[in-house]
Amino acid sequence: MTHATGMKYMKPGVLPHMWCAGCGIGGMMGALLRAFEELGYRNTDTVVVTGIGCTGKLDDYLLTNALHTTHGRALAYATGIKAFKPQLKVVVVMGDGDSVTIGGNHFIHAARRNIDLTAIVLNNLNYGMTGGQVSGTTPEWAVTSTTVHGNPEREFDICALAETAGANFVARSTPYLGWEMKEIMKQALEKRGFSLVEVVSPCPTHFGRNNDMKETAAMLRWLGGRALPIEDYRKLPQAERKQHFPVGTLVDRDEPDFNTRYDTIRARATGMNVR
């Protein structure tokens, strides 16, 4: 049996990629492209939409249709694509800055609208591209280039936000759990409605170095130790939960997606037209 490599979706001659050694983006991309392959995605009807930052560079490696957008707005661009042409498979790959910091409002409303997009959020806990500054998902008290005495703000729980806002599918993984991450991505891609996969990822260059985890292995161990399968996480006493984050499928529901609902609007509008 041959295993999916995802290489058929990659532009020839682009490797090695530009991300730092130990960065989680390459692993995330590998999992996503393997998921594409296992699901039989075609370049012609797949559109990958990216934002700005380390993760936003991902489209440059792909042979699928792609739209590399402005910072924080990827979901809004993707909404236009999907809303107008529902038969396309639209995948939005963003960092934590794009998705829930500068672009937080679009994230909330894409989930509320339950538009049939798959959002992959690579959460590396800081702004890597600009030199490791604090983001909306940097843990409280963590050190970054702009919180040298520790982060006084609390971090967003991206998955909780998506769940509350109305996403049909919410899951979390880490590159520490490579195979599982790909399987979760497949579920998200297959899901109709807004689906989110948060990939909590190492950034040894900035976040790791700033927080006593300079070695990639140290960061991975830290992530691996904090990640708990959702079933185990739920068993923890409240006080201990703060040291962990749940991974796996957190939300799976089947509310009608935006395009399905809009078909009703069209039916009503044309019905009204018959005077």
Add this chain to the structure above:
Amino acid sequence: MKAVATLERETRLLQGNQAIAEGAIYAGARFYAGYPITPSSEIADECAKRMPELGGMYIQMEDEMASIAAVVGASLAGAKALTATSGPGFSLMQENLGLAVMGEVPCVVVDVQRSGPSTGLATKPAQSDIMQVRWGRHGDQSVIALCPATVRECFTLTVQAFNFAERFRVPVVLMPDEIVGHMRENVALPLPGEIEVVDRKAPAGPPASYLPFKPDEDGIAPLAAYGSEYVFHVTSSMHGTDGYSNNDPANAAWRVRQLHEKIERHRDEIVLTQSYYTEDMDVLIVTLGATTRAARTAALEARAQGIKAGVLQLQTVWPFADREIAALGKRARMVVVPEMNYSGQVAGEVLKALGPGADIRRVNKFNGTIITPQDILDAMLRPAGAQTQGNQP
């Protein structure tokens, strides 16, 4: 065309903003994404009603950044798409409008101009976004902008805006002022087929060799739609003909030049003006939008007083009608430029076109009220060199 013209024509009492929505639909627009803002909201209202009737879509986004983003996304999926807004919303759209320029994405943005700065006078007219339309985005780029003066022009110039957007792969800004946007007039709308409707040029060669940013002879590259057999990349970053990032200086220079040149090359086709009473004129009024109506009345009243005044209306604001103004200005002893802003945004461009020494009379009003024919007459009758009083109290 003749057969069409003999058909029964429907005359309707229509608001400028409604005419813009109707014009967009006539041009083939089937996607509207927007965020409500005075004084543009009637365009959204009309599109919300009409788009789903036609199998199209109206989607109300969470803000104006998202609105223009969704419009660009839909356009790349093959839609003729528009959004409409006013000052504050237009400011928010600038960054993503820049992507539409960079990615050469056809789309139409309507900026119904209201009084600023900031929230300003939300329900009052202005013509003060003229420079923002041209230069509001960072980086050096070019757009096309059109400005209607009547309800009928709201319709026809919207069709034209889509035609230019599609033909030149560029965002086109339609910039009526609040007066024209909210005015109702009884108009005979063009019948189907009466105005030409242009669609973007699609690629024709083998899909594997499609280069989404390689211009044809006419300077414009064909544009595929997501979901066709032509797979393609669009990026806000500097890119080569294949749409992938490319940081090479020679490539960057070529791209920036090409984005400007594709418009400059076709400038004569794009620059639309209307002349009134200019055959024998020696006083020229250069005007746009609702102010055109005051200028036409002022010209007639001036003629009644023995002053041979004529009017040049700038239907296309950008690229600027510098050659047209220079040609008429040569025959005029005086050029009057009425505009609803403080800075003389049009007058500055007129000065560039005519050169120093021309007797250019600015008429500026920036208190949320329209320039009247009398304001323009007063400027004509002022002794040469006398300064404008700016705004009346």
Add this chain to the structure above:
Amino acid sequence: MRDSRLEIRIGGTGGQGLILCAKMLADALAAAGKRVAQSQTYEPTSRGGYCNSDLIVSEGEVDFPLATALDCLVLLDRMAVKPSWPLLKPDALVLADTRLCPELPEGNRDVKYRVHHLPLTRSAIELGSERVANIVALGALAAISGMCERKALERAVRADTPKSFLDLNLDALAAGYRLGEQEPALAATAP
């Protein structure tokens, strides 16, 4: 072109249906082959605050589309007096509501207007809703000025009224016509 120009303002406050009123009049005039331009001034609120709706009527295309010299002024609130009074043409027709606009400015001795104080809102209240004062005013204006055909105006009212309000609006229009027809033909007088 200026000779055939007729300028009409319906002034009052936001929410009184001033724009609708002007639209109906515009429709009736357009049906008679006139060219019309309708515009409005309003505050950034949907209800309350000074509001006017202007209609410029012309045989050919309307050039300057806003009011500069009013031939007709309907006042449904005292708030509309101050911004509108300076625009009145000599001999202009003024309809003012007795209840909401009881007092008018002292006129310039040399400038005379044809002023009719009419119980527009009172008639509307008697019909069951103050909200149709705009339609009463429309009927009265049409009756006194004779600017358009009654049938055309009725058609315009029918076209722009939801079914459930149609009877009320047609009654209001008729009431307005009655008020207008009872008025004596006025020579211009200083108010």
